Amino acid sequence: MALSGLFLIVFLLQHFSINLMSVFSADLFNEVSHFMGTNSVIQYALQPVLIFGVIFHLTMGMYLEAKNRGARPQKYAYNKAGASASWMSRNMIITGIMVMLFLGLHFYDFWFPEIKIKFIDGDWSGMENGAYRYWDHTHHKFVDPIRVGLYCAAFVFLALHLLHGFQSAFQSMGWRHQKYTPVVEKVGYAYAIIIPLGFIVIALYHHLIH
């Protein structure tokens, strides 16, 4: 759980950096997207690892939740769970499933079309009407206000997931230290807020400059 979670956190940082380029330079974004989409190490080695990571994290998350629910077959008639643990820490499965639903939409929007163009149509040029298609594709996805809304909502859930998950992953691996754990917590809170907020800003940017 912890290793796959941390792996996803690192991946997300990389994903964010590339998205951010789309705000500053369409050309740069196109170049980098084309590299990511056609480099064989990334496509055939890193991409499968990422997919495995996502599936592993989500299956283990659900298995863990099911097992933990089974550990208390009879619930309390009256319980004050909020008195001793944060909402985020108690609802990782809810925020996680929301992110998972979002991933469904996100794959439908970007991943499946890419796979179709490259592996079914066999077109590896990345071109459309004589120019790279990546920036235009991305840009057009954010015309629809409903889609933008769904993306923004998903990032709020991701933020909630990471507000607990980031520091939790360190504790799960036994990495706890009087001096450094407060630093990990602060970095975790910063990451959990800044990165999802950044994704939201990028989505809104593409929506608004139309």
Added chain:
Amino acid sequence: MSEKGMNLTLKIWRQKDSKSKGKMETYPVTNISEHMSFLEMLDVLNEQLVEEGKEPVAFDHDCREGICGMCSLHINGEAHGPDRRVTTCQLHMRMFNDGDTIHIEPWRAKAFPVIKDLIVDRSAFDRIQHAGGFISVNTSGNTIDANAIPIEKEDADEAFNAATCIGCGACVASCKNASAMLFVGAKISQFSLLPQGQVEAKNRALNMVKQMDLEGFGNCTNTGACEVQCPKGISLDNIARMNRDFLSASVKK
């Protein structure tokens, strides 16, 4: 200081034996002094029930001074009630107000089956201890004085803090996953921090964690509820130490 005592409504889990299906029952109590402990308040209720010819409420208790770990009530949705760093026997009625309704339930966990009313079977903790919560010391006449081995003050303090766990089970009761990791973490730490505990160090974490899983406790997701509700202030540091010991022993195996 109020002269007149409090009138309270108690909602208590009643269950005849481990096989019966229990339910919440309502009992009024009157004239409860704010100086009483929570258990003394239940004594008042039980005297009342006995006078009425009814079955008194069964609950665990022994020392009534916060050191034995027997008392174990889930009061108003929290293990050992609304106060912090106290056991149920050390919880005072001044934490409540006249007219309050108080919900009282047993610890809820698959690994802690109810025996009767508010009493649960915590022998799962004993079996975890038997699986590795010990050190092998030769006692055949050539025992070495423990104090002959120098130990860093910080380690000694940490080990002592871990050893203050009274095995009450509030950590399990308050955890949303009914996880016993705070208890097990404390029981592993009290040995793994000391040189005397090194002989079995490798297998201790593996064996105790294995037994913990066999008993049907859940898995820690680091919500931190146990640390907040633990009457002895056992720290999450102990869970991290257990995770470290467990991981390194698994890798070395």
